[in-house]
Amino acid sequence: MNYPVAKACDVPYRPAHKQNNPVVKGLPLYYGAKILASCGPLQDLLWSNAGFASLRGLPELDNVDPRYEPTVIKTPSISESPKRADGRAESDPSLLLEEDWTRRRPQLKETGSPYLSSLDYHEAYKSGKLTPTTVLENLLPLVSREVSLKNGDQQTSSSHHATAFLQTREDLARQAAAASTSRYAAGKPLSPLDGVPIAVKDEEDVRGYKKYLGSKIDFTSREDATSYCVRRWLEDGGAVMVGKTNMHELGMDTTNNNQTYGTPLNPHNDRYYTGGSSGGSAYAVSAGLVPLAIGNDGGGSIRIPSAYCGVYGLKPSSGRVSIRPTANLAKSTAVAGPVAANMVDLEIGYRLMAQPDPLDGDSKHFPPPRSQTVVEPETRRKRKFLGVYDEWIASADGPVREACQAAIHYLTTELGYTLVPITLPHVHSGQLAHAMTIMSEALSGLKPTQISHLSPANQVLLSVGSRTPATDFMQAQKLRNVLMQHLSHLFTQHPGLIILTPTTPNAGWSFHPSELTHGSTDANMQIRNMEYVWLANFTGCPAISVPVGYVAPKEGKGRVPVGMMAMGEWCTEDELIGLGYECERFLGERYEGGRARPGNFYREEFFSSS
Template identity: 35%
Template sequence: MGNFMREKGGGMVYKSLQEIDFGPHSQYLYVHSDVKAPRMTGLLVKVFAWGLEAPIFGGILSFFLKKNNLVHKLVSFASLQESPHFTPSHPYQESRSEDTKYLDADMSPPEKVQQAVDCLSPPIPRNPNFRRWTIMDYARAYTSGETTPTMVARRFIAFLQESSSKDLQMSFFINSDAEDILKQAAESTARYKRGEPISVLDGVPVAVKDEIDCLPYPTTGGTKWMHRVRKCTNDASCVSRLRSCGAMIVGKTNMHELGGGISGINPHYGAARNPYNRRKITGGSSSGSAAVVAAGLCPVALGVDGGGSVRLPAALCGVVGMKPTFACVPHDGVLPLNYTIGMVGILAATVEDALIAYAAIGGDASSRPFDNPVPKIGLPELKSANYSSLNIKMARYEKWFDDCSDNIRTCCSDAVANLCETYGWKTVDVTILDIESMRLAHYVTLATECSNAISGYLDKFDKSEMGWDIRVGLAMYATFDTNEYLNAQKIRNRQLEIHRKIFSMADVIVTPSTGVTAYTIEDDAVATGELDYINGAGLVRYMIAGNFLGLPAITVPVGYDSSGLPIGVQFIGKPWSESLLMYIASAMQTLCLSEQKKPEVFYDMLADD
């Protein structure tokens, strides 16, 4: 593993960061995720779950699973000089940039949305091949009288029924109430008729992941039992802020059960299917939210990102996915499945749509540390954007960047090269240490926090109500002890310092969004769920820093693989650098938008009647 750490007593002794060179010629070995776990579905996953749940045999089995997958070596028995760092919160600082507009914290959500609109460049020309409708397209269509929110609502309800038909079975939603949608639409239509829309979001269809409280719907978390033991009594703050802007909430989207997987295959509500190929996964756990945006039903949807759960499905479905800085968006009203790594995020048709939604929901999160200044929302001035005027430096760790499929490597490398050539930006070759240790430490943290969150409910439902893949997950989660959790937080502290050093050399880190594109939904996985940790490691390879370290990150579509499946590039930023990330993502989008392809399943919500 290179000379930056050595093995002792079954664990690793990590070398002091002060002694390490982070430059491009460092000789430290990149550790590939060598996952040792076969794909399991059907009877096999049931037997595996029973084995892990068995009192004695389960402990023996979990010990060898952790040992064989390097959890013991890199986390459990590791020796680190750092103290544990439990919450990835960052003191608020404004990024010094003439291209950023900062909004006052006391602005209302509609006022913030208007400020976002004032930042936008002129309307994007229609791609003769394909372009999704945006928030601004809806607002212009409503204002001009070409259509109304009521007409759009009726079209949405019809399209949703079509998508749920036996022929398609897209499984976009867990709950959607036609009567409630039509009521919201009628109120919005009346406002437009009076010439008094609340904001450009008025009457725009927005979907919400079923991990976020949103009346009149129960919050299931993708389970069959959560809504019985935890009642939804109010909208989450993020939903309330969207409603205050007039957004038309159209239902609760499908998700991987308890957010405990990355495929989006839910044995209770169906496997959410990728609009680019119905036989492929959407990715998870915000599976339905990514799919409805990709299929054109909504220009924006909310998700929750605990391990790439917004960015991963966004990349696989060919849309924009944004995860803000930890504690940037209020987390009240969101299932507390992960206390220190989960974050409300945005899935959107374009960067501009993500910008508007971010302005609506961001700022003054109740979970922020009390001694931090109230964070302001920073928005990029895209209207006057001269991308060549900023000397952007993007950190690229070549061994990590290239640890993906050939299609992704070529597509993302070409996209980054095009970005640099067009705007005069630069990539900076760096070494990012201990990436595999960070992935495993994140897993230990996620597992421990989820196990703690669910433990209070264990006596209130029957295990038979759960998917078998989640039963395996929860059984494994329960095996981590205090020492392992504390070591994971020491690794978090170490990684925070590693990334500070990287960000002292560059403005952002650039990576592919995923290591593989969407894989096939096998028939044997639909009923029981599946365990596919090898594909899982490939999908989350570039996602972990955003969650474990509380960093903002955004993925933007840049092309397709040889099978026509979407590929995304990800930019990871310094804390509170959302404005710069959206600026860079907008520059990339400008280069790639004309190449976007229409999905196999797509609904034209603003088509002429």
């Protein structure tokens, strides 16, 4: 359904114009935002300076229809019908209990993985060595901003991990853990996630929790409902939610700098941002607090923090994962997806949350996710292609390119992938088109009075974004169509093609401590940070970020992770997950030193002693 016409758009690569947007931090940003909010001519000047008007002069957009919706759906075949001989639906989470997950774990150089997986929890619960309640009680003092004392009073938490969380409902978490403990005692767990601690980004609705989108504004649903994808983990899978995670306000930047609730610092190096906007979720996973968390991705907001924090993150195809009844502030670009400590956690989390929602207009048409036990044999029988756009990747920093190239060399020389040179049209103009689109969508969901309550950086960003003329917005949607048609051409020419880039051209984003008080607006770095990730959002394709190495830091102590991104054809999440497992083995078995353990790391000591 909605598959784009295969049509190549071959234009020469044009290096990006040097960005010359003003970089403002601290108090100047605070006062400058107030001036900018009421000065239309200054907003127009900054809009033009950002290069948004450049789409007007692209001849390739002449006589092209705009495309507003990037959702492309592979309709289920008869063999993928959700009917089973035993009467269970394919969406039944208990089916995950019957798979042999252990063989998918990487054989790491060190003794055991630095990260616990959901399988470690599940096995400890089944054996009776641990209970979900025991695990939760150890975590609550670490993730709660206020800790309950024995006398009933509340005390502000001294845990540095708590900054990654905005809310924790200890009562709801204890109820869920107790119910899970009872199920294990009866030998009836719901899924491999039953009793496993997880976290949820403050962009989703969860019954009993407030929703602020990382801001001061209350966006809580009047229905007090739970987003479908969250419900799949909590109610159907039995996971225990330890809290809602911090995020970049409204998801409108990629640092996770949050002056309202505090900024979580990268577990690998505390002079670097976690990345955003799902930075709290990535922190919680990277620091070892939970093996799995939910994030949202409208412009790399799952993949960038996953890359910065050295974990795994999947941005699914547009429309595939239902968040009903939650309103999507950027429906044509944003999706929900998993952030995971290990690939086995990512697969389990994705297969639960991506089950078709019969009440969602898009999700209900997608086929259910498939097990890697089915996908792997199919993949082995096919020729496997990796697409690389050399001129585009050349703009990445040298150490980032080297780390990604080592992983690509492993895939091609040891696993039989064929490297295919490709081109993509107007990648820099496309990034501007994506930025115009997501800002316009976000603005449509905000009241003018709400913008004044946002951070200074977001007041600047949205004030500038509000100056986008309808004609330029239309040009952006025409370019979306051109890009999707070109991708259709590539996927038709090379069936099964997976396009590889670094997740970000830079290894992490360091900061000055003064930025944590009043924030920072650095559109130049923001644009560079998103140089590769935007394409999957704008065209609706699925993409995964996997850690492939570490580089020396420019600031602070602790090596900085490097992520590689793989983008596939619409509805090929299963194939991307297969590649993710292969890259996980590369990091664990081939990379010198194996997978690194962050300096700021929590691992339940009772696992080693139990």
